[in-house]
Structure formats: structure tokens, C-alpha cells
Amino acid sequence: MKDWDDIAQGILKGQKRAIARGLTWIEQGRNDGKQLAQKLFPHAGNAQVIGITGAPGVGKSTLVNALTLQLRSQGLRVGILAVDPSSPFSGGAILGDRIRMQDSVMDAGVYMRSFASRGHLGGLSRATFGALTVLDAAGFDKILVETVGAGQSEVEIMQLAHTTMVVLAPGMGDDIQAIKAGILEIGQVFVVNKADRDGVDHTVRSIRSMLALASEHPAWMPPILKTVAEDGRGMKELADALENHWQHLTDKGLLERFRWGQTEHLIEQAMADIGDRLVGRARSGQEWSHWVAEVGTGTREAEHVAEELWRQEWRED
Amino acid sequence: MKDWDDIAQGILKGQKRAIARGLTWIEQGRNDGKQLAQKLFPHAGNAQVIGITGAPGVGKSTLVNALTLQLRSQGLRVGILAVDPSSPFSGGAILGDRIRMQDSVMDAGVYMRSFASRGHLGGLSRATFGALTVLDAAGFDKILVETVGAGQSEVEIMQLAHTTMVVLAPGMGDDIQAIKAGILEIGQVFVVNKADRDGVDHTVRSIRSMLALASEHPAWMPPILKTVAEDGRGMKELADALENHWQHLTDKGLLERFRWGQTEHLIEQAMADIGDRLVGRARSGQEWSHWVAEVGTGTREAEHVAEELWRQEWRED
Numbered sequence: 001m002k003d004w005d006d007i008a009q010g011i012l013k014g015q016k017r018a019i020a021r022g023l024t025w026i027e028q029g030r031n032d033g034k035q036l037a038q039k040l041f042p043h044a045g046n047a048q049v050i051g052i053t054g055a056p057g058v059g060k061s062t063l064v065n066a067l068t069l070q071l072r073s074q075g076l077r078v079g080i081l082a083v084d085p086s087s088p089f090s091g092g093a094i095l096g097d098r099i100r101m102q103d104s105v106m107d108a109g110v111y112m113r114s115f116a117s118r119g120h121l122g123g124l125s126r127a128t129f130g131a132l133t134v135l136d137a138a139g140f141d142k143i144l145v146e147t148v149g150a151g152q153s154e155v156e157i158m159q160l161a162h163t164t165m166v167v168l169a170p171g172m173g174d175d176i177q178a179i180k181a182g183i184l185e186i187g188q189v190f191v192v193n194k195a196d197r198d199g200v201d202h203t204v205r206s207i208r209s210m211l212a213l214a215s216e217h218p219a220w221m222p223p224i225l226k227t228v229a230e231d232g233r234g235m236k237e238l239a240d241a242l243e244n245h246w247q248h249l250t251d252k253g254l255l256e257r258f259r260w261g262q263t264e265h266l267i268e269q270a271m272a273d274i275g276d277r278l279v280g281r282a283r284s285g286q287e288w289s290h291w292v293a294e295v296g297t298g299t300r301e302a303e304h305v306a307e308e309l310w311r312q313e314w315r316e317d
Numbered sequence: 318m319k320d321w322d323d324i325a326q327g328i329l330k331g332q333k334r335a336i337a338r339g340l341t342w343i344e345q346g347r348n349d350g351k352q353l354a355q356k357l358f359p360h361a362g363n364a365q366v367i368g369i370t371g372a373p374g375v376g377k378s379t380l381v382n383a384l385t386l387q388l389r390s391q392g393l394r395v396g397i398l399a400v401d402p403s404s405p406f407s408g409g410a411i412l413g414d415r416i417r418m419q420d421s422v423m424d425a426g427v428y429m430r431s432f433a434s435r436g437h438l439g440g441l442s443r444a445t446f447g448a449l450t451v452l453d454a455a456g457f458d459k460i461l462v463e464t465v466g467a468g469q470s471e472v473e474i475m476q477l478a479h480t481t482m483v484v485l486a487p488g489m490g491d492d493i494q495a496i497k498a499g500i501l502e503i504g505q506v507f508v509v510n511k512a513d514r515d516g517v518d519h520t521v522r523s524i525r526s527m528l529a530l531a532s533e534h535p536a537w538m539p540p541i542l543k544t545v546a547e548d549g550r551g552m553k554e555l556a557d558a559l560e561n562h563w564q565h566l567t568d569k570g571l572l573e574r575f576r577w578g579q580t581e582h583l584i585e586q587a588m589a590d591i592g593d594r595l596v597g598r599a600r601s602g603q604e605w606s607h608w609v610a611e612v613g614t615g616t617r618e619a620e621h622v623a624e625e626l627w628r629q630e631w632r633e634d
Contacts (some may be wrong), residue, residue, distance in 0.1 A: 038620070042612075043615070263612050263619075267619045268593075270623035271592040271623040272589060275589055275592050276588075295580050310591065
């Protein structure tokens, strides 16, 4: 098997086999996956990461497909990551039917991958960050991140996107209420899909009035678009709206700030990794059970043990 | 204002004002809240933490109330924590109507508190762990942890419980499907509430067949109880079932293992705290922006910066 440096070179050349292997390493939370993401990070920062969120039934998959075809027609390379923040117990992705995605997947300028959660939530967010770094470094212009399910894990994933697109459909009034709590506030582009159905204008008005409540003088006023993803209607306008937001981020220097924040985050992760490594090593050491027993009874403070682990590491250097 | 050591003393005496203040510190993610939780940890480990989960509409609040009255009638002191893993953006708890809780709250042997999420998900789980430590150290015999909403954040919270109780109601077949992915596998006691309604036996059978699929020879076979929380029916049996599970954990040495795992977790947290503190300090230092720029361009690796932060800390000692 190739080592991670070879894989990194393959990814930088846009080789799909290398991309696939790198993403698997990251998905599995392996150490070489972490190293790979760190190695590739300086080569990333060119792609627009577009988060796509919305309740089940609004047609997200079809929309991703139609949008991909639109972006391809503009000559853009598209990476698609379908993140499944499912049960930590189920052990695998429970992504729905992706058959319609095949139109896109057949094309060499498109890479599509589903990505399942492993371990705890922070882990999913970190793995997704790593996966986006891989696709970015591989040279995709636009990366679409779609999540399955909703709730807080979804919000965390969407924070990794430059542009978050919230998808709704007519006649889902309750869902508009439901997303109010968090998703609405992170949406920069709103899409009312299935716009050939009754009630589309009502849905648009509902979104508009909620947006008006949310912010009085926003620097970016989220557009609300009507689409029929099934036959591609509205895709050109959607692509334009996404491009406008990208331009907005660039013009205001927000893109640079975003990248800066991600770099700081990478250092924080490296810090946490050292901590985890030291704990991992200590666990197999002689003193560990003694320390745990002492912390449990209050004879020693947890912080003292932590400091001792750092001291030992330093001495060993 | 009293310092955290005084608050700790008050909590150990079971003083409600001290408990309230300690929980607020922890909820806000304050440093003295973290210290408080560490200080109290050796005094905790006596209470049975009972997680209560289930879809909206199954009557969780009413059930918590009725169960509390039952436990009180047995002379047990009851702490109740209603955790709200809501949007990180909404900034506050959106807990439903808790008026019915007043029956319980009037009693001196009961302490009830709602607890909202702050910051990211790991933060909520950590704060909940801290809050449980406070209630445990304050001498409550049983601590009921109820979450609002579902999904992965709920699963994380439930991992802090000794016993997880999954609540369902008749005629919610779809919800049984929905919980299959994760919640079912962490349930140790199943409750079909509103058992005076049609379809109760069907719901019981559905749970039973899913449990049979989940595990062939479980060490603990989860009981399925029927309750009508509104009038208190089935509460005695429910309290017995919870007690049986507690006895099971004790007999098999699992309780000790649980406590051991929590103690290890405390050391890991202390480790992460040191890392966070060093990054926090570095951010206001002169070299930080230089380092971030270097990591962003790949001139320096994130891990090198992290190691440098540790080295500097050591030199300063």
C-alpha cells in the first residue's frame, strides 16, 4: 500500500483513486488521514464550499444533481460530499437512494462521495473538514456538502461551508417553523424547490418575513429562489446566486478571514492530537491505574495528572 | 460573590442556592464551573443517573413528574435535569411547558433545573457531565436527565446515564422506525406511555421484536413497561425496573467500570483544558499571526506550532 505522501501527490493531481483512498482514511479517523489533511491544507483554500440543508422530502438529492449539471455546463469541476450524521451505533451510512446522482457521477469533472459518521460528533465535524480539504486540494472549483438529517450536527457541518443553501418545498409550513431555531440563521441562499406546486408564493413570503425579523441591516441579504430541480428550472439563477455570495465574501475580505479561522482551527486540532497521544500512551503505562484511582477518590486532581503527562513527554525528548 | 470553594461546600450540604449557582456557572462554560465540577467529582458516584428519551408527544414531562412522585414516596431524593440541545444560535432554552412539574418542584427533596446548550456539541455533553456531578455530590439518590429533541446530541447525553429509559406511545409506528438507528440500542428500560390508548400491544410487540433482533444473548434484557403517566399508573413497576437495572450494574461490577471510565474522561478533559489555555494565551502573543500565516501557506506544520506552545509553557514554569 502506498504511504500517505504518495496519496497526497495523487490527490493534488486530481486522481480519483487517490482521492477515494484519502477520504476513506479520513472517514475512518485514521492517523494517516489526519496527517494527509494537514499536508494538503496549504494547497486548499480555492474552492467554494456550498452547504446544502433542508428537511427530508424537499428534493435535496435531485437539486444537487441538477445544480451539478448546471455548474458542469459552466466548465466548473464539482466535488460532492454527502455527510450522514447518523447513529454512532449503526456503523455505516444510511444514505437514501442516490441512483439519480449517476448522471453526474459519470462525468470526469465530478466526484461524488458519501461520508458517514464515526465516533462522537466532534469527530464527524473534524472528518468533514478533512474531507473538504482533500476535495479542495484536488482542484474542484465548487464543493457541495449535503447532510442527511437535521439538528445540531447539521449546524456544525454547515459552519464548514462558505455558503449555506437552505432548501424548502411548498406546503411544509411546519418545517419552516422547525428550521427557525438554527438553520434559518445560517442560510445565505434560500431555495424553494418543487416550485411548480401549490403554495410556493406562501412559502417564499414566510421565508422573507422570517429573514426580515432576523436581521435589520444585514451585510448580505439572502436571496430566495424558486426551482424545479426535476427538470432543471431555476438552476442558472441558483448558480448565479451562489457565485454572487462567493463574490461578496471575496470583496469584503471575509474569505480571507474564513481561511484564517480554519488555519487557527488546524493548530487547535494539532494541540488536541498531542494531548490525545499522550493520554493514549499513558493508558498503557504502569502509573495510569494508580492515577485514575487517586483522581476518583480526590487524592489527586485531574489537572495534576494532565500536567504530569506533559512533563514526562518533555523529559523524554 | 462567594468563590467556588464556598459554593462547593454549599452543594455538598445540599443547599439549593449553591446548587443553582454552580449549575449556572457550568451551563455558561465558565472556568470556575469547570473547577467546581473537578472539585466535586470525588464526592459524586452515588446517584443513579437515569436518562429519559423519546419523540415529542409521548408524554415525557408528565412521566418525569409521575416518576418523581413515585420515587419521593419511597423516600428517595430526586434531581431532574432537562437538557435542551437546541440551536447554538438561539441562545437559550426552548423547553416546553413545565407547569406540570410544579407538583414535584414544591417538594424539598426534589430539585429541577433546565439546562441549555452553549457553544458546540462537545460543550453540551461536557456541561451536562458537570451538572450531573453537582447533583450527585449534592446527595440526590436518583437523577433524571431528560433531553428535548433527538438525534446524535441526544445519544451523547444518554451515554452519561447509567440507565437509559426510552419512552414511546401507541400509534407512533414511524417513530419506532426512526429511533431504530441509535436510541433503541442504548435503551435499558422501555416505556410505552399513554397505555390506555389503542394499539398499545402492537407497540409493545414492535419493540420486543426489534430488541430480539438487536442482540441474541444480552446480559440485560430490557423490560417493556406500560404506563399512564397522567394518573400515575405503572409508576411503581417503572421504579422497580429502574432499581433492578441499578442492581444489575452493581452486581456485575459495571458500576465500578462506569465510574472508572468517567474518571479517565476527567483526566482527558483536564488535558484538553491545558491545550485550550495555551492556545488562548498564544493568540494574544506576538508570534501567533506569524505562525498562522506560516501554517496557512505550508511553511510550517500545525503540529510544530502546537509543540512549540508546549515547549514555551515548560520554559515558563
